[in-house]
Amino acid sequence: MFDEPEVRDIDEEAGTATVAIGDACSGCGIAPTTMRTIERRLPESIEGLEDVEVVEGLLSESPDFREIVDERSEVEATQC
Numbered sequence: 001m002f003d004e005p006e007v008r009d010i011d012e013e014a015g016t017a018t019v020a021i022g023d024a025c026s027g028c029g030i031a032p033t034t035m036r037t038i039e040r041r042l043p044e045s046i047e048g049l050e051d052v053e054v055v056e057g058l059l060s061e062s063p064d065f066r067e068i069v070d071e072r073s074e075v076e077a078t079q080c
Contacts, residue, residue: 005038008055015050017042022057031056 009018019038021031028034035054043049 012048015048016052017049018053018055020055020057
């Protein structure tokens with residue numbers, strides 16, 4: 001199973017970004033290699049991006065994140 005990385009933070013002024021990997025990627029034995037590759041190649045692909053930090057753990061896997069999404073969905077449903 002492959003999960004898309006999540007962009008957690010972008011600082012356009014500093015030219016930095018934080019990207020998270022999770023689920024199958026974070027538990028894989030080659031995750032450190034994948035993380036280094038993302039850190040090296042992403043700045044080569046995006047103009048103005050100087051530095052990328054890759055962290056483990058997708059926000060969407062967090063129980064707090066699921067709770068926030070569910071609460072927002074309930075509020076949006078009542079506003080229709």
